[in-house]
Amino acid sequence: MKAIAARRNHRFAPVVLLLLALLVTGGVYAALMPSPAVAAAADQSDIEGGKALFRANCATCHGPSAEGREGVPSLVGVGAASVDFQVSTGRMPMQQNGPQAAAKPPQFDEEQISQLAAYVASLGPGPAIPPQEQVDPAGGDAANGMALFRTNCAMCHGSIGKGGALSEGKYAPSLAGSTPTQIYEAMVTGPQSMPVFNDANLSPDEKQDIIAFLEEQKAGSPGGTDLGAIGPVAEGLWVWVVGIGLLIGCAVWIGAKSS
Amino acid sequence: MTTDNSSTEVEVRRDASGLPERFENPGLAPHQERMADNDPVADKRAERQVVILFALSVLGTIGFLVAYFLVPPGETVASMRLSNLLLGTTLFLGMFSIGAAAVHWAKVLMSDHERQEQRHPQRSDEKVRAEAIAQLKDGAEDSGIARRGVLKGAVVTALALAPLSIVVPLVGEVGGDWNVSKFRHTLWKQGKKLTRDPSGEPIRASEVTVGSVFHVIPEGLRDEELWIEEKAKAIVLMVRIDPNDLTEREERKDWSYEGIVAYSKVCTHVGCPVALYEQQTHHLLCPCHQSTFDMANEARVVFGPASRPLPQLPITVDDEGYLVARSDFHEPIGPSYWERLK
Numbered sequence: 001m002k003a004i005a006a007r008r009n010h011r012f013a014p015v016v017l018l019l020l021a022l023l024v025t026g027g028v029y030a031a032l033m034p035s036p037a038v039a040a041a042a043d044q045s046d047i048e049g050g051k052a053l054f055r056a057n058c059a060t061c062h063g064p065s066a067e068g069r070e071g072v073p074s075l076v077g078v079g080a081a082s083v084d085f086q087v088s089t090g091r092m093p094m095q096q097n098g099p100q101a102a103a104k105p106p107q108f109d110e111e112q113i114s115q116l117a118a119y120v121a122s123l124g125p126g127p128a129i130p131p132q133e134q135v136d137p138a139g140g141d142a143a144n145g146m147a148l149f150r151t152n153c154a155m156c157h158g159s160i161g162k163g164g165a166l167s168e169g170k171y172a173p174s175l176a177g178s179t180p181t182q183i184y185e186a187m188v189t190g191p192q193s194m195p196v197f198n199d200a201n202l203s204p205d206e207k208q209d210i211i212a213f214l215e216e217q218k219a220g221s222p223g224g225t226d227l228g229a230i231g232p233v234a235e236g237l238w239v240w241v242v243g244i245g246l247l248i249g250c251a252v253w254i255g256a257k258s259s
Numbered sequence: 260m261t262t263d264n265s266s267t268e269v270e271v272r273r274d275a276s277g278l279p280e281r282f283e284n285p286g287l288a289p290h291q292e293r294m295a296d297n298d299p300v301a302d303k304r305a306e307r308q309v310v311i312l313f314a315l316s317v318l319g320t321i322g323f324l325v326a327y328f329l330v331p332p333g334e335t336v337a338s339m340r341l342s343n344l345l346l347g348t349t350l351f352l353g354m355f356s357i358g359a360a361a362v363h364w365a366k367v368l369m370s371d372h373e374r375q376e377q378r379h380p381q382r383s384d385e386k387v388r389a390e391a392i393a394q395l396k397d398g399a400e401d402s403g404i405a406r407r408g409v410l411k412g413a414v415v416t417a418l419a420l421a422p423l424s425i426v427v428p429l430v431g432e433v434g435g436d437w438n439v440s441k442f443r444h445t446l447w448k449q450g451k452k453l454t455r456d457p458s459g460e461p462i463r464a465s466e467v468t469v470g471s472v473f474h475v476i477p478e479g480l481r482d483e484e485l486w487i488e489e490k491a492k493a494i495v496l497m498v499r500i501d502p503n504d505l506t507e508r509e510e511r512k513d514w515s516y517e518g519i520v521a522y523s524k525v526c527t528h529v530g531c532p533v534a535l536y537e538q539q540t541h542h543l544l545c546p547c548h549q550s551t552f553d554m555a556n557e558a559r560v561v562f563g564p565a566s567r568p569l570p571q572l573p574i575t576v577d578d579e580g581y582l583v584a585r586s587d588f589h590e591p592i593g594p595s596y597w598e599r600l601k
């Protein structure tokens with residue numbers, strides 16, 4: 001250090017310092033900032049890949065540039081979240097025309113889905129796929145989630161998210177098999193009959209609370225079978241048919257003569 | 260109690276064609292011998308079955324105690340379910356097996372002598388009747404009620420009035436509140452902010468995007484004394500519909516705000532909360548009886564038993580951009596009642 005201190009007044013010292021400063025700045029910048037040039041290139045190839053997939057699988061209905069037509073929605077501005085939800089749940093590509101596109105095993109792998117999402121997101125701004133920490137059930141308050149679910153969701157999806165009927169063959173699906181990401185995306189994008197719950201209506205934290213509540217329901221009912229959790233109809237049917245049937249059986253056995 | 264059935268024999272009259280005038284008493288079915296009565300092997304088997312049933316009950320009770328102490332409900336859903344399952348199954352085994360064993364014992368092993376008991380006539384015999392009437396007469400004579408008219412009046416009046424102390428408060432509680440005007444008015448009034456249910460945060464018009472649905476309560480609801488009753492009347496469902504899809508009467512044009520419409524969430528059929536909104540068809544479905552309302556067309560009934568549209572809440576925005584009510588509902592919310600339009 002003494003040698004450096006002795007030369008601090010050397011005439012090349014400012015030049016050396018300047019060079020060092022530039023090196024450090026550049027190094028820190030390179031370390032902290034993801035390289036935008038590389039990322040854009042990857043995005044671009046994703047978009048290209050997604051475009052090819054779209055042309056082959058989706059354009060028949062949604063049109064070559066996703067503009068939609070009579071009875072088929074335009075995908076401009078629906079965002080990556082919508083594509084990720086529809087394709088990862090298998091609802092799109094649609095199996096057949098009907099009151100509602102049904103969920104089925106997804107037809108694309110994760111990489112293809114992210115390519116399709118990147119392509120559709122490039123057509124117009126829309127909701128993005130939520131980051132993992134935003135949908136992590138561990139970060140939500142299940143009690144608050146229950147209050148929000150009862151007010152906003154339970155009328156269609158049932159008190160613990162087992163689904164229910166709508167009009168004319170449409171239905172609210174069970175949420176038991178949905179991933180936290182899919183639940184979040186459905187709230188943000190409002191697929192099919194479902195209304196949109198934007199961030200002003202249910203803030204991202206409130207959405208996380210709802211996910212936490214639904215995740216708790218996956219543990220099942222502590223009292224045994226929940227009979228589908230669709231309410232008093234199933235429970236009444238069980239009591240009247242099975243319960244009273246057993247009682248009648250006992251009465252007949254008691255009254256019958258022994259052989 | 261007799262063991263013969265001669266007293267059930269009745270004389271059978273026959274009409275001209277030889278058919279009996281009334282059905283003949285078929286008497287008792289022929290006695291059937293049980294296997295356990297004749298066959299010692301079957302007897303032993305039946306006894307064993309009963310013993311096994313009692314033994315099952317013993318096992319069930321022991322199992323219950325074991326489960327009670329060794330499998331506590333714990334903290335997780337799975338452990339609670341296991342505990343409930345074991346307790347329920349063992350309790351059933353312990354209780355049901357005793358009953359089943361007792362019934363089986365009685366049916367296969369206890370004596371199967373068939374006995375008959377005749378119903379005795381309901382009417383008391385003449386002697387008892389005469390005695391009772393004589394006693395009543397004697398009592399009335401003794402009280403002198405026939406002679407003392409004022410006394411008779413006093414006792415009848417006292418007995419007739421006494422139940423009023425029960426009946427009057429009871430009926431008064433049931434029918435004490437005939438103020439129907441409270442069904443006609445809700446918490447909504449001019450300038451009342453529309454807020455989110457349940458948080459009570461006010462809503463800006465810009466936050467209500469097309470296709471979204473807001474469940475709305477009036478501002479300051481929780482400050483009301485009977486806030487749950489007020490909430491039941493004031494709940495509102497608010498959606499934004501593309502103004503091109505919206506059909507509105509001329510005089511109702513200013514009840515909505517740039518396509519945002521707010522309707523009472525209480526079904527006009529029997530008052531269920533009607534909240535199943537399908538954003539693509541703008542239909543609002545009631546889960547109770549499938550009444551369907553078209554939100555884009557003044558909430559008219561398109562299907563189901565409801566007979567009139569949902570009442571609309573006139574809304575606008577205040578200076579800060581928050582949605583506020585313009586007035587209360589213009590008609591009573593909820594199902595019909597006969598004073599509704601008086």
